[in-house]
Amino acid sequence: MLPLPDFYDPKQVSQLYLERAGLVIEAGEAYAAKHALKPSGSDKFRIAAFGIDVQVGFCTPGASLFVPGAVEDTQRTTEWLYRNLDKLTGLFFSMDTHRVFQIFHPSWWVDAKGQHPAPFTPIFHEEVRAGKWTAVAHPKESLEYVKKLEATGKYVLTVWPYHTLLGGLSHALVPAVMEAALFHAAARRHQTHFETKGTHALTENYSVMSPEVTELSGQVVGAFNAPFFKLLMDYDRVYVFGQAKSHCVLSTLNDLQKHVMATDPKLAEKIWILEDAMSPVPAPPLDPLPDHLNFPKIADEAIEQWRKAGMKVARTTDAVTI
Numbered sequence: 001m002l003p004l005p006d007f008y009d010p011k012q013v014s015q016l017y018l019e020r021a022g023l024v025i026e027a028g029e030a031y032a033a034k035h036a037l038k039p040s041g042s043d044k045f046r047i048a049a050f051g052i053d054v055q056v057g058f059c060t061p062g063a064s065l066f067v068p069g070a071v072e073d074t075q076r077t078t079e080w081l082y083r084n085l086d087k088l089t090g091l092f093f094s095m096d097t098h099r100v101f102q103i104f105h106p107s108w109w110v111d112a113k114g115q116h117p118a119p120f121t122p123i124f125h126e127e128v129r130a131g132k133w134t135a136v137a138h139p140k141e142s143l144e145y146v147k148k149l150e151a152t153g154k155y156v157l158t159v160w161p162y163h164t165l166l167g168g169l170s171h172a173l174v175p176a177v178m179e180a181a182l183f184h185a186a187a188r189r190h191q192t193h194f195e196t197k198g199t200h201a202l203t204e205n206y207s208v209m210s211p212e213v214t215e216l217s218g219q220v221v222g223a224f225n226a227p228f229f230k231l232l233m234d235y236d237r238v239y240v241f242g243q244a245k246s247h248c249v250l251s252t253l254n255d256l257q258k259h260v261m262a263t264d265p266k267l268a269e270k271i272w273i274l275e276d277a278m279s280p281v282p283a284p285p286l287d288p289l290p291d292h293l294n295f296p297k298i299a300d301e302a303i304e305q306w307r308k309a310g311m312k313v314a315r316t317t318d319a320v321t322i
Helices: 021-034 070-083 125-130 139-152 175-188 226-233 248-263 265-270 295-308
Strands: 047-052 090-096 193-197 237-242 271-274 312-314
Touching: 021 175, 047 248, 070 175, 090 175, 090 248, 125 139, 226 248, 237 248, 248 265, 248 271, 248 295, 265 271, 271 295, 295 312
Parallel strands: 047 090, 047 237, 090 193, 237 271, 271 312
Antiparallel strands: none
16 A cells, blocks of 8 residues: 555544645645556556545534544545555545525425424425425425425435535535545546535435436426446446445445446446445434434445445455455
């Protein structure tokens, strides 16, 4: 494995700061010369590193949807990126991207007194139909949405705190990871790819690959992200990491599994899950705890499901072999 660059400080992983683009890029070019790194374009075996929502809003203490364990996950991930720089062809990051008025934010709904729901309030179809909650915009489509969402059997609409708002600090990639991406781009002469998700106001997008509901009142509000799927599957191996293991990582990997099983099951073998680079949302303090809210258990069971489907499960301490 390669050594960590001199400017990297693990204590900064949990902190907000301006990325040192000039310093990092110059260091990346010098590092490539010192260690005789070749441009990514010359890789015969191509490896992608795919980070799901490694953003301030999920990975930095104090953020509205901070995932406990994310700081340690991010440190392991960042050091893994540096130490395997010579083997990682391309870096890909999804960016959860929202605005104030979206169907899962408090501002979208009001009760009979005009009050918004508190974060983490579930919004049920029957409640909307009965008038307990009313959408401030698109009421017909909003009612249809909660009905269709419940019919999938996966989720009930949850009101989330405002998070990863476009233009805000919580939307940004964690600074330490952004610097690793800049370093890789300079050292391997390969542009980092950023894939936004969650921009449509009328649907949720836990998965990078597909929204929870794709059509409302005859209008398309989202679809399977076939171009991005092809971009990833053109690589020989794809390492997956990010947050949260029980939500956006889980939904993305489930969508990937579903799609490869329907097209070419052998593609599952390309997907490697870095299990020590992701953490689940903690289970709420309920006794008894309903199975559908036991997020750590759900995430662990999903890991075994993906393994059985042919995906590989690895750790950041494992050697990246070609």
